[in-house]
Amino acid sequence: MPKLETVIIASEVMKKPGQNYKRVITWFNIPPRPDFFDWVYQKQKYDIFGIIFHPFQFANEHCLSKIVEAFNIYPDDTLCVHSSENIDGKQCFFVNKRLANMDHMDGLDSIMKYASKKKYKVFSVGGLFKHGKT
Numbered sequence: 001m002p003k004l005e006t007v008i009i010a011s012e013v014m015k016k017p018g019q020n021y022k023r024v025i026t027w028f029n030i031p032p033r034p035d036f037f038d039w040v041y042q043k044q045k046y047d048i049f050g051i052i053f054h055p056f057q058f059a060n061e062h063c064l065s066k067i068v069e070a071f072n073i074y075p076d077d078t079l080c081v082h083s084s085e086n087i088d089g090k091q092c093f094f095v096n097k098r099l100a101n102m103d104h105m106d107g108l109d110s111i112m113k114y115a116s117k118k119k120y121k122v123f124s125v126g127g128l129f130k131h132g133k134t
Contacts, residue, residue, distance in 0.1 A: 004047035004071045004096060007064060012054040013132070021064040047071075050094035055087060057132035067094055070123050079120035080111050083129045092129050 011017055011028040025046065048071060050064075058064065070081050071094070079100060082093035093108050099120055100111075115122045 002075075004068060004075050004098070006046040007048045007050060007068065007094070008044060008046045009050045009052060009064075011052040013052075013057075015057075015132075017052055017058050017064075018061055019058060019064040020061045021068065024064060047097055048094050049097055049100075050092065052092050052129075053087075053090040055132045056083065056085070056090070056092050056129045059128055059130045063128040066128060067125070070125065071096055074121055077120050078123065079115045079118070080108075080122045082108055082111075082122070082124055084124045084126040085129050085131075087131060 006023045006025070007021065008025045008027070009017060010030045011026065012030065013028060015028065017026060017028075025044075048068065050067070052058075067081050071078050075096070075098075077099070078096055080093055080095050083091045085091065091108055093111065095111060099118075101114065112122055114120075
């Protein structure tokens with residue numbers, strides 16, 4: 001499988017997440033509605049889809065590059081990379097569209113179950129996200 005490159009990030013806040021990664025499309029001020037995610041999954045061309053929940057933000061401008069690198073270690077079987085940080089029960093996550101089935105993606109728990117069933121890899125990463133200012 002070719003390397004994963006293009007990333008779409010949906011963010012709940014009005015601030016665009018500043019990253020130095022070149023192949024990124026960012027939608028901000030987007031509420032995490034299932035119909036929105038389904039539309040993104042079916043209609044948009046990208047390799048990785050990420051969700052940054054409020055009040056998370058990237059820890060620095062190189063975090064997205066590190067996430068893409070993590071996917072590309074095993075692009076044929078890495079389904080998800082998620083934050084080890086948890087704020088109010090939420091964790092940021094990124095999903096490999098080439099492996100994902102949107103019928104099974106309504107949150108991190110369902111992604112983890114789907115990955116286990118299909119024997120896909122899921123990586124938890126720490127230090128790439130921090131609590132943003134509100």
